[in-house]
Every structure is written in structure tokens, then in C-alpha cells.
Amino acid sequence: MRNYNAILNIDKKKNLVTCQAGCTLDKLNQRLKSEKFGLRVLGSISHQTVAGAICTPTHGTGIQYGILATEVVHIQFVNGNCDVIECSEIENQNIFKACLCSFGSLGIITEITMRVEPLKTLVSLQFPLKLRQVEENLTRIIYGAEHSRIWWFPHTDKCSIWQANKLEFNASDIEKSGLNSQISCGKKKFSNFILESVLYLSTIVPSVTPYVNKVSHKVLFGKVVQSQDVSFKEFNIDCLFKQYVNEWAIPIEHALEALSLLQLLITEHNINANWPVEVRFVRNDDIWLSPCYGESDRCFIGIIMYRPYSREPKYLLYFKKFDEMMSSLGGRPHWAKAHGWKYKECKESYPMWEEFCKLRSKMDPKNVFMNEYTRSIFNP
Ligand SMILES: Cc1cc2nc3c(=O)[nH]c(=O)nc-3n(C[C@H](O)[C@H](O)[C@H](O)COP(=O)(O)OP(=O)(O)OC[C@H]3O[C@@H](n4cnc5c(N)ncnc54)[C@H](O)[C@@H]3O)c2cc1C
Numbered sequence: 371m372r373n374y375n376a377i378l379n380i381d382k383k384k385n386l387v388t389c390q391a392g393c394t395l396d397k398l399n400q401r402l403k404s405e406k407f408g409l410r411v412l413g414s415i416s417h418q419t420v421a422g423a424i425c426t427p428t429h430g431t432g433i434q435y436g437i438l439a440t441e442v443v444h445i446q447f448v449n450g451n452c453d454v455i456e457c458s459e460i461e462n463q464n465i466f467k468a469c470l471c472s473f474g475s476l477g478i479i480t481e482i483t484m485r486v487e488p489l490k491t492l493v494s495l496q497f498p499l500k501l502r503q504v505e506e507n508l509t510r511i512i513y514g515a516e517h518s519r520i521w522w523f524p525h526t527d528k529c530s531i532w533q534a535n536k537l538e539f540n541a542s543d544i545e546k547s548g549l550n551s552q553i554s555c556g557k558k559k560f561s562n563f564i565l566e567s568v569l570y571l572s573t574i575v576p577s578v579t580p581y582v583n584k585v586s587h588k589v590l591f592g593k594v595v596q597s598q599d600v601s602f603k604e605f606n607i608d609c610l611f612k613q614y615v616n617e618w619a620i621p622i623e624h625a626l627e628a629l630s631l632l633q634l635l636i637t638e639h640n641i642n643a644n645w646p647v648e649v650r651f652v653r654n655d656d657i658w659l660s661p662c663y664g665e666s667d668r669c670f671i672g673i674i675m676y677r678p679y680s681r682e683p684k685y686l687l688y689f690k691k692f693d694e695m696m697s698s699l700g701g702r703p704h705w706a707k708a709h710g711w712k713y714k715e716c717k718e719s720y721p722m723w724e725e726f727c728k729l730r731s732k733m734d735p736k737n738v739f740m741n742e743y744t745r746s747i748f749n750p
Pocket residue numbers: 371391392412413414415417418419420421422423425426427428429430472473474475477478479480609706
């Protein structure tokens with residue numbers, strides 16, 4: 371679908387963009403910028419196709435903002451019977467709510483219409499904080515800015531907070547502020563090289579992990595950094611190195627408990643967690659298979675392990691215990707990340723799961739769009 375990527379229409383009166391499914395978020399960001407528009411929320415990268423991002427619950431952070439799929443107002447797809455289905459909030463509403471986060475299991479999405487907003491500047495502040503201070507001020511961190519993210523470095527009490535708010539876009543203000551390129555490219559490459567070297571070392575000698583995390587914190591997040599740029603550039607970050615990631619969404623009221631339990635889990639099981647834990651906040655929604663479905667806003671917690679070249683780090687126990695811990699807190703896994711759930715767990719957690727499976731059978735009676743993974747979660 372990557373070649374099926376045209377941007378078909380930008381409706382400037384209704385603040386909507388329509389594109390073909392294989393258009394990347396990168397391409398959309400650039401084109402929207404040239405028309406003085408932007409997406410309202412984005413995750414850490416924009417390499418994804420629009421369809422891939424909405425079919426998984428790709429999300430950014432900001433308690434007023436839902437997952438990216440909540441920005442979609444209309445979808446066209448071809449189901450397993452070769453019917454072209456149009457669906458939206460008004461037309462085929464159930465199909466729409468099912469299709470938005472369906473990992474391609476209802477059919478091939480061909481066109482998507484999403485909300486956009488007039489182009490914004492995002493003004494952000496990143497600052498170090500102790501874990502205890504994060505715990506004491508969690509509500510202020512979540513609600514104190516439009517967009518907030520926490521990084522916690524396991525085996526240490528060190529965190530970094532990123533908070534950002536939007537302003538009307540003004541290119542000359544950004545230029546005058548001089549805050550859009552904090553670190554020169556050469557310097558960045560050098561610090562990344564040092565960082566990757568110590569991370570690699572931690573996979574051979576796991577006992578150095580706490581020291582590595584202290585170094586990582588210092589290199590990446592030790593200083594207060596102010597920044598401002600066009601919104602997509604501020605939302606996106608450099609994910610630096612290859613990683614294994616496991617991320618879950620829990621009801622926001624369990625966020626503090628989850629942070630304490632995660633500290634215990636790492637200590638009790640002697641886990642060498644060599645990459646920071648990422649904590650983000652997302653509004654609830656009514657998309658059938660969205661991890662944010664239901665009454666509660668959600669806190670996404672992602673655990674990450676550095677993935678060295680030519681070696682497998684030990685991460686399976688960490689991920690398994692994290693699955694158990696997050697399940698016990700009413701969590702649901704991010705569909706694009708590693709998790710161990712099967713049909714039973716999915717059905718128990720998602721009120722619309724069986725309804726989805728029935729609809730799926732109608733849309734794809736010959737199971738054209740099923741594979742080993744979808745069979746494991748959709749078949750009893
Ligand atoms: C470095 C990195 C950073 C990331 N950061 C974030 C983040 O900040 N927040 C977050 O939530 N996620 C994040 N992700 C996850 C990422 O957003 C998802 O994996 C996303 O699905 C990838 O998009 P893709 O275009 O590669 O889709 P693919 O991986 O190709 O597809 C994803 C799913 O969508 C389905 N699909 C794709 N196209 C269509 C179509 N046309 N019709 C029907 N179904 C389709 C596929 O069948 C598949 O099930 C990150 C991933 C990486 C690698």
C-alpha cells in the first residue's frame with residue numbers, strides 16, 4: 371500500500387484531510403505544513419502509513435487527546451467479499467467503530483479522512499525530576515500541560531518530564547527563539563555512540579545496568595531543555611537504537627500504583643532494565659478494539675529493552691511479568707507491541723470483542739485477512 375499514497379483533498383473550511391491509505395504521516399505532515407495545517411496529535415515517529423497508524427492504536431500523549439484513530443471521520447475499505455464499504459460517524463457507524471482499530475482484519479483500507487487543525491508551534495520544556503517528586507506531583511504533570519510525557523530510568527530515582535503546549539504557528543518567532551535545534555549533529559552523533567557503547571556493555575555485563583542508566587539519564591535528559599518548533603517536529607523524537615517494546619494502557623487512576631509495582635517487579639525478579647520506561651496519557655474513546663475504550667482515560671506505560679546487534683538481550687521474563695502486572699491493573703496491550711494475550715483475555719477485557727468477531731466473519735467470511743496472530747486473538 372506504500373505506493374497508494376496520494377493526498378486527495380484538504381478541506382480548509384471543515385479542517386479535514388483525505389488521503390490514500392499508504393500515505394505516510396511524514397508526507398502528510400509536510401504537505402499539511404505547506405497548506406498551514408497540521409495533525410492535532412502524533413506519536414514519537416511519523417514513518418508509519420496513515421492506515422498502519424490508525425489500525426493499531428498509535429497514540430501520542432496529552433490527556434485531552436485520544437489515539438490517532440479518534441481523529442478519523444471517514445474510512446473507505448474493501449472487505450473480504452470485494453465490497454467497497456464507506457463508513458463514518460454517520461454512515462455504517464458500527465462498522466466504523468470496529469474498523470478504526472482492526473489491524474486490517476476487516477479488509478484493506480483504501481481512503482481515510484482525518485481532522486486537522488491550523489498549523490501550530492509546540493513549545494516544550496524538558497526537565498529532570500526525582501521519581502519521588504513525580505509520584506507526588508503526578509496530577510500536576512498530567513494536567514499541567516496539553517502534552518506530557520515521563521521517562522523513568524529503572525534502578526535509579528531519575529526521571530525526565532516533557533511538557534508542551536501549542537501556540538499559533540509563526541515561523542519568524544521560531545527562528546528568533548533559536549530553540550529549534552538544541553544540539554549540533556556532530557555532538558549528537560558522538561553522544562549517541564558513547565551511549566550505544568555503554569548499552570551494549572550492559573547486555574554483556576548486566577550488573578553495570580544501573581550505572582548505564584545513570585549515564586543515559588545524564589546524556590539524554592540531565593539538563594533543562596526548552597524547545598519550540600512546528601508541532602510535528604516537536605512531537606516526533608529520535609528513538610535512537612533498535613529496541614524491544616512492550617506497552618500497555620491502564621486506567622489512569624492506577625498510574626501511581628503501576629509505577630510502584632514496576633519498581634518492585636524489577637527488584638524482585640532481578641531484571642536488568644537497560645532503557646527508560648515511558649509513561650504517556652491518552653483520553654478515553656468508544657472505538658471497539660481501542661485499549662482506551664470505556665469510561666477511564668488511560669495511562670500508557672511502555673517498557674523498553676535495548677536490542678544490540680548480533681545478540682539477543684534477556685527480556686522475556688521482564689515482558690511476561692509486566693504483562694501480568696498490567697493485566698492485574700485492568701490494562702490492555704498496545705496492539706503494535708509485544709504481548710501475550712489470546713482470545714480469552716481479549717474477550718474478558720473488551721466489551722465489544724464478540725460483536726467485533728461476528729462483524730469480522732460477515733466482512734471476511736472466507737478469512738482472507740486472517741493470519742496466525744489474528745486467529746490467536748479472534749478464535750476461541
Ligand atoms: C520507532 C517506532 C516508534 C513508535 N512510536 C510509537 C508511538 O509513539 N506511539 C504508538 O502508539 N506507536 C508507536 N509505534 C508503533 C507504530 O505506530 C505502529 O507499529 C504502526 O502500526 C506502524 O505503522 P506501519 O505503517 O508500519 O503499519 P504496519 O506495521 O505495516 O501495519 C500495522 C497494522 O495495520 C494494518 N494495516 C496497514 N495498512 C493497512 C491498510 N491499508 N488496510 C488495512 N490494514 C492495514 C496491518 O495489517 C497491521 O495489522 C512506533 C513504532 C516504531 C517502530
